Amino acid sequence: MKNCLYLLLLGITVGLFISCSQEVKVFSSVDSPSPLVEEYADMVVPPNIAPLNFYVDAEDGQEALVLTCKGKSISGICKDGAIIPALNAWKDWASKNEQVEVKHCRLEDGKWIAYRSFTFRFAEEEIDPYLVYRLIPPGYTLWNEMGIYQRNLENFEETAILENTQTDRNCMNCHSFCVQNPEKMMFHLRAKHAGTILVDNGNIRKLETKTEQTMSALVYPYWHPSGNYIAFSINDTKQLFHTNHANRIEVMDLASDVVVYDVVRNEIITTPLTFGEESFETFPSFSADGKTLYFCSARKQALPDSIEALKYHLCAISFDEKTRTFGHQVDTLFHAEKMGKSVSFPRMSPDGKFLMVTLANHATFPIWHQEADLWMLDVPNGYKSVNLEALNSPSVESYHSWSSNGRWIVFSSRRTDGLHTRPYIAYIDANGTVGKPFVLPQERGDFYQECMNSFNIPELVKGKVETGRYTLIQKILDNEKEQVKIKSNLTE
Numbered sequence: 420m421k422n423c424l425y426l427l428l429l430g431i432t433v434g435l436f437i438s439c440s441q442e443v444k445v446f447s448s449v450d451s452p453s454p455l456v457e458e459y460a461d462m463v464v465p466p467n468i469a470p471l472n473f474y475v476d477a478e479d480g481q482e483a484l485v486l487t488c489k490g491k492s493i494s495g496i497c498k499d500g501a502i503i504p505a506l507n508a509w510k511d512w513a514s515k516n517e518q519v520e521v522k523h524c525r526l527e528d529g530k531w532i533a534y535r536s537f538t539f540r541f542a543e544e545e546i547d548p549y550l551v552y553r554l555i556p557p558g559y560t561l562w563n564e565m566g567i568y569q570r571n572l573e574n575f576e577e578t579a580i581l582e583n584t585q586t587d588r589n590c591m592n593c594h595s596f597c598v599q600n601p602e603k604m605m606f607h608l609r610a611k612h613a614g615t616i617l618v619d620n621g622n623i624r625k626l627e628t629k630t631e632q633t634m635s636a637l638v639y640p641y642w643h644p645s646g647n648y649i650a651f652s653i654n655d656t657k658q659l660f661h662t663n664h665a666n667r668i669e670v671m672d673l674a675s676d677v678v679v680y681d682v683v684r685n686e687i688i689t690t691p692l693t694f695g696e697e698s699f700e701t702f703p704s705f706s707a708d709g710k711t712l713y714f715c716s717a718r719k720q721a722l723p724d725s726i727e728a729l730k731y732h733l734c735a736i737s738f739d740e741k742t743r744t745f746g747h748q749v750d751t752l753f754h755a756e757k758m759g760k761s762v763s764f765p766r767m768s769p770d771g772k773f774l775m776v777t778l779a780n781h782a783t784f785p786i787w788h789q790e791a792d793l794w795m796l797d798v799p800n801g802y803k804s805v806n807l808e809a810l811n812s813p814s815v816e817s818y819h820s821w822s823s824n825g826r827w828i829v830f831s832s833r834r835t836d837g838l839h840t841r842p843y844i845a846y847i848d849a850n851g852t853v854g855k856p857f858v859l860p861q862e863r864g865d866f867y868q869e870c871m872n873s874f875n876i877p878e879l880v881k882g883k884v885e886t887g888r889y890t891l892i893q894k895i896l897d898n899e900k901e902q903v904k905i906k907s908n909l910t911e
Contacts, residue, residue, distance in 0.1 A: 445485070445522065446530035453523035453534035462539035463846035463854035465546035465827065466516075467573050470509040472860050473502040483531065485522040488514055488541075501864025506574060516543040542846055544826040547599055548573050549883055550842065550859065551580065553592065553875040557838050567594050567606060569884055575862035580884050586895050587611045594876060595649070597642035598769075599823040601884045605640060605649065614900050617682070618886050619646075627900040630687065634674055637687075637903075641704040645740055649680045650703035650712055657723075670784035671722055671729070675701040677714045680903065681743065687905040690745040692736055699731070701783055702763055705738070707771035712738045712745070713752075715762050715783060727781045730756040733765055733774075733796075743906075752802050761785075764818055767798070769825040773805065773851055774798055777817050786817045789837065793819060793830060797851060805851045815840075822879045829877045830856075840873035 455473060464471065475482045475497050482497040486504060493508045518540045524531040550572055555565040566582035583589055590609035597603035605617045615626040615637060628637040628651075637651035654675040677693040677700040680686070693700045693714060703714040715731040722729070733753035737746030753776070755762045760778040763785050767774050774796045777785045785791035793816045795805040810816065812834035819830035828847055831840045835858075846854035859874070861867065 444531060445524060445533050448533040448535070450535055453521075453537060455521070455523050456537050459521070459539060459855075459857075460537040461855060462857060463542050464539060464857065465544070465572075465844075465846075466513050466541040467545040467548065468844075469572060469574050469860045470504040470506055471857060472864060472866075474500060474864070475502060476500075477525070481526045483524045483526075485524065485533075486512075487520040487522070488512060488517050497864070499864035500868065503860070503862070503864060510573075513541055515541055515545075517541050542826065544824050546572060546827045546844070547822045547824075547879040547881050549601065549880040550829060550877055551594060551596070551880050551884065552842060552877045553594065554872040555875050556871065557840065557873040563588050565591065567591060569880070570859070571883070572859075575860070578883075579888065580886070581606075581888055581891050581895075585888070585892050589613070592876075593638065593640055594878065595640040595642060596878055596880055597646045598644050599879055599881045600646075601880045601882045602886075603642070603646050604884065604886075605642075607636070607638075608895060612895050612898075614895075616891065616894065618891075619682070621886070623886070623890060623894045625894050625897060625900045626685070626903055628680075628687075628903045630903060630905045632905050633678070633687070634676070637678070637680060639702050643679075643705050643738075643740060644707065644709045647682050648705075648740065649682060650677065650705060650714075651680055652677050652701040652703060652714075654701060668787045669723070669726055669782055670787070671726060671782055672699050672701060673722055675699045675783075677701065677703045677712070679703075679712070679738065679743075685901055685903055687903055688743050688745075689905065690736070692745065692747075692749050699729075699783070700734075701731070702765065704765045704767065707767050707769055709740055710737060711735050713765040713767070713774070715765065716749070716751075717761070717783070729782050730759075730761045731763065731783050732756065733762045733776060733802075753796060766819055766821060768821050768847075769823060770849075772798055772825075772849075773847070774802070775807075775819055775821075775828065777819070786815065786831070786840070788817075789814055789833075791815045791817050795851060807853055809853045810843075810845055810856055818876055820878045823881050827879065828853075829859075829879055831874065831877060832856075835867060839867075839870070840875060841867060842874045842877040 484502045485494045493504050493512050495502045495504045522533045522536050524533045550570045553567050567580045570577045589611040594606040602620045617624045633653050635653045638654045639652045641650045655673040679688045699717045713735050716734045717731040720729045732751050736749050761781050763777045765776050778794045779785035779788040779791040792811040793807045796802040814837050815833040817831045832843050842859045843856040845856040
């Protein structure tokens with residue numbers, strides 16, 4: 420491994436070797452905090468995560484860490500801007516529900532000097548072993564080269580599910596999984612070879628989802644827990660570029676509705692309560708039990724002139740999967756307008772206790788809003804607000820997804836430079852208390868300094884997507900598509 424040299428240790432002596440077996444020992448300690456304390460102290464991390472990246476502002480070989488857990492220690496020396504413990508040593512050493520002591524050392528006159536130690540801990544609960552995301556340049560219109568990738572979180576292995584260099588460089592987006600199941604997924608293709616790809620336990624379908632009654636093809640998805648339905652928005656989306664504004668761009672809907680797609684019958688189900696011209700509805704999601712359909716709704720505005728007055732509330736309507744029918748009223752659960760805010764991306768925890776959303780000042784697409792933050796609602800306690808200050812930064816926090824056990828959240832953030840989106844992971848306990856987030860670990864210390872792509876739509880998955888790329892490509896390049904039907908309930 421090129422990043423660091425390591426050795427499994429016992430006690431305080433640090434057996435580290437740089438090229439010619441140079442032994443390193445902690446010579447003395449100073450009673451001052453490590454520069455790493457603010458970012459890394461008191462973290463809660465999964466016991467099955469790959470080695471963390473401890474970023475340091477130091478030359479190679481000038482700083483080191485000694486990590487001690489249950490009396491055993493591992494260590495590493497800085498390389499390429501980070502201290503990253505060796506994978507094999509980390510895996511043998513990490514222990515569930517145990518505290519880790521961190522000794523951060525710097526090299527002075529050939530001797531290792533340790534700062535005052537600090538701690539973090541491993542959680543009892545593991546994180547789902549795979550993370551799926553799209554890698555895309557952080558521009559507004561360019562998508563000549565992109566792909567959907569899966570990363571094994573227990574090591575550093577990344578593999579492509581699909582790359583658009585193999586599909587005539589078309590756009591692919593909105594990948595989504597049914598309750599973190601790698602065998603039930605979907606994603607859209609835009610421009611050339613357009614269609615929606617639906618993968619269900621090895622069966623691959625290509626759908627034409629635009630109908631005569633809908634303004635667009637199906638857009639933002641969310642699976643019903645049964646796997647028999649997917650909620651979608653349909654959107655007439657436009658981009659607005661600012662000449663002098665902290666946010667470079669607005670993505671706005673001139674019109675939008677929410678529908679449900681029946682996977683088995685290949686049919687769209689509608690209701691006039693989420694399908695009309697007087698309001699905008701978007702970003703649907705189902706409750707953990709599948710009985711409630713959440714979505715974001717705003718009063719119709721004259722756009723783009725009134726873009727800052729466009730505030731989306733969190734709304735809900737009941738849904739009966741057996742009868743394929745909606746309730747007779749829409750409930751507004753969270754009046755974001757009273758806070759001067761707008762809601763996007765509602766996502767419920769698997770236990771049904773918490774609903775996480777993104778709040779921005781206005782509109783419905785917060786990825787380019789520097790003020791966008793994560794917000795959480797306690798569902799059993801009347802959607803009471805839960806403090807997520809620990810997750811937020813002065814820059815953008817936006818898309819987020821839960822682990823299958825509800826103890827981990829992964830979210831998109833642009834806190835590093837305000838431009839590139841990076842995936843961050845954080846622990847959330849049963850009471851809704853959140854831990855300090857950490858960036859997705861990488862094998863190289865300078866990875867994020869060199870990576871010019873953004874990580875888009877991070878989704879935790881319970882296993883590896885085994886659907887072969889060749890099989891997917893064959894279906895994508897096939898011009899034959901199943902035409903989705905619509906069962907109109909607009910006169911109910």
